[in-house]
Amino acid sequence: HEREIRTGYYVKRRKIQRKLRSGKRRKELLEKYGQRERNRLNDLYHKLANKIVELAEKYGGIALEDLTEIRDSIRYSAEMNGRLHRWSFRKLQSIIEYKAKLKGVRVVFVNPAYTSSLCPVCGGKLSPNGHRVLKCSKCGFEADRDVVGSWNIRLKALKMWGVSVPPESQPMKKGGWKVSRNEAYKLYASYD
Ligand SMILES: [Zn+2]
Incomplete structure (x- = not known):
């Protein structure tokens, strides 16, 4: 649902920007919806992470892609665009890692090459x-x-x-x- 949420708020922001050209109200509204979008995404990541950790407790562990060295990778520029933003992906990973550690589930980061x-x-x-x-x-x-x-x-x-x-x-x-x-x-x- 990530893309749905992002698209929905993108459209909302564009509407506000078109209706209110400037001023305090414009800023307030944009901030309000920006915050709401972040909250909804965060909520989504927590739910996803809970589900993943729950499954991992049963199956043994979690393997995640190490995203630190893939800056220039074609795969990520092409594939991750329009699906999950890199930021979102890392954010989700860090929530998964945190929750997994709390449950004693091992997490390993692998080179995605x-x-x-x-x-x-x-x-x-x-x-x-x-x-x-x-x-x-x-x-x-x-x-x-x-x-x-x-x-x-x-x-x-x-x-x-x-x-x-x-x-x-x-x-x-x-x-x-x-x-x-x-x-x-x-x-x-x-x-x-
Ligand atoms: Zn083969």
């Missing part, structure tokens, strides 16, 4: 295959790019924690296999 370009199943190179979908040229694995990204982040975290990850078992299907968002969650949850 190649998490959207290499196949999480075989390590092959991924290429775009339609809107938001990536496909491996080697094994035919195909998934939404967010699924690919989170899968690779998870693998990196497991490696950092010293957990050996068995190769994913592939259903013997001609022309590769496709993993949807929901299937990915189920798959994640099936490992102990």
